Amino acid sequence: MTFSLVRLIKERQNDQYALHQRYINPSMARVLEIIGFNKTYVRGEGAYLWDVEGNRYLDLLAGYSVFNLGRSHPVVKQVLQEAILLDRPNLVKMDCPLLSGLLAEELVKRMPPGLDAVFFANSGSEAVDTALKFARAATGRPRILYLDHAFHGLTLGTLAANGGAVFREGFGPLMPGFDMVQMNDLEGLERELRRGDVAAFIAEPIQGKG
Ligand SMILES: Cc1ncc(COP(=O)(O)O)c(C=O)c1O
Incomplete structure (x- = not known):
């Protein structure tokens, strides 16, 4: 019998929370159960989700705004299908x-x-890590400045530029050379920059997760 993704999903759909509880993130599975978000979504289109009973939900969280195109965008779907059918010579070293x-x-x-x-990266964290490396290499300077409450990812490099203690706790010692400045403290920022050893100042235009 050949492998069928459709069949696998049909057979195992109801196991999703048990699987996460057992193998991935028990706390997340429990929290979703407690707050009543343990739905069984079976379809997503644009800003909407549908559960196994056919109820439609407007997804106002929208994956922390990463889904700017909406789920299952018809052009993205078409291009992905084309790319698979083309048998392109992928991953030639x-x-x-x-x-x-x-x-x-x-x-x-x-x-x-x-x-x-x-420079292509696999995630926001890898993109930020790389930007920090480029800044150090291009300037020959060691220090990175970041803002209180900043969030730039959860790799070891980006954690050092994370302005929230809750994200950093338990993972130290973090990368040296990272210093925090307060939001709107222009004098403080200028003071740090005047030292002449700052490779980059990293800031989110609008702070969210932190
Ligand atoms: C401002 C900002 N930078 C970086 C990241 C990290 O991106 P990723 O989760 O893709 O590693 C996030 C993720 O929420 C973010 O909000």
């Missing part, structure tokens, strides 16, 4: 793949002048 080149070209078109090259 010695290659400069066409599709990443085309994506880089489109991104650069949309960026302000002076930002003319792209």
Whole structure:
């Protein structure tokens, strides 16, 4: 019998909370049960979710705004299906793949002048880690400044730039050379910058998670 994802989902759909309870994040499974969010969603489209009983929900949280296109966007679906059917020569070690080149070209078109090259990363945390590395390498300076309550990810590098004690607790010692400044404390920021050893000041335009 060949593997069928459709069949697997059909057979195991009701096990989702038990699986997370057993293997992934028991606290999350318990919290969702306590607050009544332990729904069995079976479909997502745009800003809506549907549960196994056919109830429709408007997802106002929207994955911390990462789903700007909405779930199951028809163009994204079509392109993913095309990409799979094309049997492209993916992951050739010695290659400069066409599709990443085309994506880089489109991104650069949309960026302000002076930002003319792209580094692809797998997550926000990896992107921030890399930006911090680039800043140190480009300036030859060691220090990174970040804001109180900042959130830039949960890798060891980005945790050092996290302005919330609750995220950092238990993971020390964190990376050296990271110093916090207070939001709206322009004098404090200028004082730190005047020392001449700051590679980067990182800040979210609007603080959210922290
Ligand atoms: C402002 C900001 N930077 C970085 C990250 C980390 O991104 P990721 O979870 O993809 O590693 C997040 C995630 O919530 C974020 O909100």
